[in-house]
Amino acid sequence: MQLTFDCTQCGRCCHDLRLTLSVEEARIWASNGHQVDLLAEGWAWTGTEDETDPAIAWRKATTFPAIVGEVPFRISLRLVARHEGPCPHLQPDMRCGNYEARPRICRIYPLEARPFEAMTPEKRLCPPEAWGRDLPVLERDGSPADAQTATILADHRQTMADDVPIKARLAAALGFAEAALAGEGLANCEPSPTTLLAALAIAEQTRTAPRPNWSIVTNRETTRAMLADLDCPVRLVATGYGFLSAFADER
Numbered sequence: 021m022q023l024t025f026d027c028t029q030c031g032r033c034c035h036d037l038r039l040t041l042s043v044e045e046a047r048i049w050a051s052n053g054h055q056v057d058l059l060a061e062g063w064a065w066t067g068t069e070d071e072t073d074p075a076i077a078w079r080k081a082t083t084f085p086a087i088v089g090e091v092p093f094r095i096s097l098r099l100v101a102r103h104e105g106p107c108p109h110l111q112p113d114m115r116c117g118n119y120e121a122r123p124r125i126c127r128i129y130p131l132e133a134r135p136f137e138a139m140t141p142e143k144r145l146c147p148p149e150a151w152g153r154d155l156p157v158l159e160r161d162g163s164p165a166d167a168q169t170a171t172i173l174a175d176h177r178q179t180m181a182d183d184v185p186i187k188a189r190l191a192a193a194l195g196f197a198e199a200a201l202a203g204e205g206l207a208n209c210e211p212s213p214t215t216l217l218a219a220l221a222i223a224e225q226t227r228t229a230p231r232p233n234w235s236i237v238t239n240r241e242t243t244r245a246m247l248a249d250l251d252c253p254v255r256l257v258a259t260g261y262g263f264l265s266a267f268a269d270e271r
Contacts, residue, residue, distance in 0.1 A: 022158075023141070023159040025130065028149060028150045031114040033126075033130070033146070035110075038100050040125050041056065043183045043220070047217065049101045054213060057209065059209075062083075062199035063202045066092070080094065082184060084097070088235060090251060095234060099187065124172055124179075125176065128176060192232055193219035200238065200263065200265075201247075204243060205259075236252060236253070237254070237262070239268075
């Protein structure tokens, strides 16, 4: 199976940004005065997971261990460039003014950054004409058709794993230790660019991996009650600042 695609320069993917960045890309973005958020979700981790399953192995490689109450968890922490409206690098003719230095996530779009997750045109912002059958092949049997793009995608995924230790130390430096339950949403930390850069400097100077006690935030009463029964620290919140929910608030 193959997917065909050609960018129409519509600029849709360059507006209202939520871009997953590496640590180095986040440093550059924040150094230019732009916002980088931390998004966290967690999985209870029993130690009996089948790590021969590639999806489970990937989850472990891109998360760090934490304790919620007395329950072992794995925490996924994403650094995300957030910008409302057009990207600060977007030019009036919809070309990128930062093309040669743009983040990897921009270079691979509209491919799926996460392995084991299929890319579907319906989930992308590109207009229908970007997917015409007579256009260049973008993906063949789930893999990028272009060798250079495949290398960039592989580098992005490898960096997501390589950056895990410093992201754990970054969260500790920021005093951020809340996560959403995986599948329910994302806990959100919004440090200023200067605060993020200062915390990154601390994280890079620290070599001991922190193991702080984490807690869970949720907007679902059923989840709160379930975790409370397990003596897990949990906080019921409303969707909004500090919590991005996948579900309507449940009280």
